[in-house]
Amino acid sequence: MSAAHRRGFVMPDFRRPGVLLRLLVVAEGARWVWWAIGATAAERLPPLWAGALLFEPVLLTVAALLAVLAPWWRRGSARRALVATAVLTVGVALAWRAWVERWGVTVPGPVSVVLGAVAVWALVAVYFDWRQLRLSPALAEARLLALQSRMRPHFLFNSLNSVLALMRRDPARAEAMLEDLAELYRVLLAEPHTPVPWYEELALARAYLAVEQVRLGERLRCVWHVDAAPAQALLPPLTLQPLVENAVRHGIEPRPDGGTITIEAFRDDDHLVLFVRNPLPPAGAATRGHGLALANLRERLALLYDDEARLRVYESEGEFVAQVRLPLRPDALSDAPRRSAS
Known part of the structure; x- marks a missing residue:
């Protein structure tokens, strides 16, 4: 499909249960794939527990905020919505990192958290863009x-x-x-x-x-x-x-x-x-x-x-x-x- 015929990215309506479910599945799938590739057999369990303690609250918080703010995301341009949702994801991830760290749990550094949050959100955006393009x-x-x-x-x-x-x-x-x-x-x-x-x-x-x-x-x-x-x-x-x-x-x-x-x-x-x-x-x-x-x-x-x-x-x-x-x-x-x- 040529660029002239391709429809631009459309921000999904995160108020729909199906859209939220796909968001959760894609994000969770990315975490498990990264864990399976990057961890050795002896190291898997502790990093997985610590990662879940940080990853799950971030994911659920971001999903809830995306649903609440869905009308605003879809009101303006898709580019602005993509940037705003990426910034939101990073901000939520850093906030949860600081909170979890206060419990004495070892967590990744701020740079790793930022890069991970951006990578996961980029993957989610690519998935929804691919799905839009596939069904268009x-x-x-x-x-x-x-x-x-x-x-x-x-x-x-x-x-x-x-x-x-x-x-x-x-x-x-x-x-x-x-x-x-x-x-x-x-x-x-x-x-x-x-x-x-x-x-x-x-x-x-x-x-x-x-x-x-x-x-x-x-x-x-x-x-x-x-x-x-x-x-x-x-x-x-x-x-x-x-x-x-x-x-x-x-x-x-x-x-x-x-x-x-x-x-x-x-x-x-x-x-x-x-x-x-x-x-x-x-x-x-x-x-x-x-x-x-x-x-x-x-x-x-x-x-x-x-x-x-x-x-x-x-x-x-x-x-x-x-x-x-x-x-x-x-x-x-x-x-x-x-x-x-x-």
């Missing part, structure tokens, strides 16, 4: 996948043929179908990094199913339970539509008699929960696909929300179920009644 392509691939897979050529040709068939016997419906197609392409060609409100994502899914309804006729039946979802809740673009298309491709098209797709959305505490259910394809159906849309959505959720969001897929009572759970922003929490996902 999923955002750009969402647009590419939408153009190449979701809006595949044969779907476009079938839709246009349906429009032509409707032109003479039902011009109004043909015009409405063209408008739905135009709306689909407008969204698919839009900037993929900007979150969209739930009502827009819902309108896109309805437009897509309206197009497919003309093509599949009575074979496609839809049931909507979405009134309990906050209309202003923000979510990544192309979150619901890929799940709906997946349901049409793998649950409706392979079945001669079609089937029913159920779309459900509601608020569960401070999360938005989406369900898309469709009948399982007949045995031996050759339209299973490769799971690209689901894998792409799962990566985007991991990048944007870490462990606060999840995508689950499973089979239940003859249906394939896709469930998405997303955190809600505070301004969307009063937009819909609360309901439990259990």
Whole structure:
């Protein structure tokens, strides 16, 4: 990836449990690797105990301060935040060194503590930068996948043929179908990094199913339970539509008699929960696909929300179920009644 296409470093949101857990794991891993490399078998136990007595309080204190000050870190430039967090880490390490030394415990000198604190924090920053860089392509691939897979050529040709068939016997419906197609392409060609409100994502899914309804006729039946979802809740673009298309491709098209797709959305505490259910394809159906849309959505959720969001897929009572759970922003929490996902 060239420098022109690489996104700059983004300071992680240390208020998220998953981010804090990764911070602790990386820092602890660095300490154990250094100990394993630098200590002899006869010297390992005492240095490890003394190191833990200093290292653990420093690590936990820094983690707590990073979480408390997370809004400030993310308010300014990433460079300023990196410098400030490095200075914070060094200051906490020196303060704990002075405190532990008062107990009569042998501890490394100030220079060693400073170098160690900077080295560990640099490793943590490199890890989060690598993780951001590794998952960032999923955002750009969402647009590419939408153009190449979701809006595949044969779907476009079938839709246009349906429009032509409707032109003479039902011009109004043909015009409405063209408008739905135009709306689909407008969204698919839009900037993929900007979150969209739930009502827009819902309108896109309805437009897509309206197009497919003309093509599949009575074979496609839809049931909507979405009134309990906050209309202003923000979510990544192309979150619901890929799940709906997946349901049409793998649950409706392979079945001669079609089937029913159920779309459900509601608020569960401070999360938005989406369900898309469709009948399982007949045995031996050759339209299973490769799971690209689901894998792409799962990566985007991991990048944007870490462990606060999840995508689950499973089979239940003859249906394939896709469930998405997303955190809600505070301004969307009063937009819909609360309901439990259990």
